Amino acid sequence: MPRTTSHAFRVLFGSIVCSLLAVNVAAAPTPNSRSNSFTTSNFTSLVARAPAPISFPLGISGQDGSYFASIAMGASGKKFNVVVDNGSPVFWLLSETSEQLVRPSSSSTFKAYEANGWGMQYDEKSTAVGFVAQDKLTIGGVSLDDMPFGVAKTVTGLLVNAFEDGIMGFPPRTRSPTRLPAILEVFAANSLIPAMISGWRLPRRADGGGGGEVMLGGTNPAKFDASTLVEVDNVDATGNHWKVSVSAVKIDGKAVISTELTAQVDTGTSDIRANPAISRALLMKIPGVQFLAAGSDEEDNQEGSQKGTNGEYVLPCNTESKLAFTIGGKDWDVDPRDLALGARGLPDNVCLSHIFGDPGLNEDEIFLGAAFLKNVYLSLNLDTNKVGLAMPK
Template identity: 30%
Template structure:
């Protein structure tokens, strides 16, 4: 059963140039990319620029009229406060993804404590820390989200250790605790978890639909200096390998078949003849792999890049030198074929995933592009979020330090 609560929708307004704010992984001392402002944590709240910079955020929602061949309808544009449950038939170790709004974020339910309490979590391959609010956190610091502490769980322990995680879009801090955590029917006893005592407004705001965050990158990225849930499931013998299988649904498909599987891949979700096994190219804990090429209508736009694959990011970001500055408007009726080549396979991006939302009330006019520019680590790295990942089946393997990408059964050209 999903939690029932209310929040206001994300806002858009009229513009020709849109500046995107995004959740990111830049750590303390790192550089936040240019063109980033007013972000919600890990999901996008779009702020509107005029011809210059610093324009205020929009104050009215977009209502799109009609629809176009790319699938934008009034329902899609007005879906800012919806959760779309998955109907996927689960295999062992699987969780159903819930889509927030029109693919803004992907959430799963887990249980923590005794008696078990359900928490709705943003599942994030771009970080490695898991946390939920503490019952000791004041409402102005953590919002109206479900919380964890000794007064709600008889098995909760609080340690004399603090933690702080700084994201590109905000920060959380608190203490390290431990409690019983159940994920996909598998229970870990006394597992470390962060409980927050302070969250920036980007996390604490009541309209943020998730209670906490589960980090699914590799453990060396953890600010809490604890193993990830995936590593612990393997250590406990609950899964044979520290593998995640990830399939993201798409709101405009009219159904949600998204799932997250611990310990194996779901062979029913992808075409095995397209599977590419890619070694991780970074030692910092991100799922970073070689991106051979990005092509537009069969012509290489860039070659020999790196890509970080991040389910906690809504859109995509490329280096400024590759695509120019800012975020762009494109025709909502775009028909160009965009592919990203990993290994020997070019994975096509569905045209619906090249556009985010209409800029005005005409869904056949201009749309916000799902691709923006910024600096990610160094000048050759792309950040590929859900706009790309909806088009592939991704399997991460901690033991082998590899990522496998495969075409979805329903992918363009399959």
């Protein structure tokens, strides 16, 4: 039977709504500081009562375009597939405008707070707009009554025809336009997980698509080589994203970029995005790379791709070039298979590049999406504000 909790968070959520969603996360229940010394038996008892981490498998959408988890909502346990995205601040589901309905008639425990609106714009200019609601959430066999989330009444862009029914964000701390706490904060406040840590293993369709997992409350030692673990600071000054310092970028072992970059690790992005000057410098070191004319229909129609109209690059689908990023004093290689994206209408053995230029980024900025993250085990620690990388098993 799933573990459930309700009373503690009803109190927390009630105070949120009354203050128009101005959440003070520090006010969430925390252990009181006491001067009492613990005996060994007392300490053992406390450890025994600590909750276990929660894990759930990941599915793949498209050609490793995005990753989703299956969750259940409401008293009826209606199933939803949601993109798991550490680059998004919001947990939201589609409203009655979608085939997967989330509304009062679909759940007797659904509560709507339509006066509390929210909106979100994503990098590809897709938008979601709606209101705040509350209902029972079940994920990884664990249930939480009265989980707050966004209900999207209107979506635009790529979200209109998306396979998934919403997005579950995993930000560093509360930074949502709904002003609601992130799922890790809610689960930790209700003693459903032992720590505000998430561990990520993204699967690869070329390897059969299995083995993908997100763990809430810790990391899964069965999924990575602990001897390779490196933890670095989240260097995002705003506290809004997960970012790390990259001291070098290499192609086939040779440094192409030696100036320090700030990289956002983003499970909701499929590609490796950089300023056009940086992406060109890297791609020109890969044999067989060619420039693709701007505005290609095939380019714009690729599932999971965020290619724009500024012109892109193609490369051999069987490229053997190795891209590597130096983070925390260690080189993290990208499997050559993750540099190429198959596309209709291109000649045989010609693929779109998963490295592309984004003129909206400064020359010291880069996004490390799934093309990179499939090659590491990723941990995100809200308590210490650190990012961990390790070699996956």
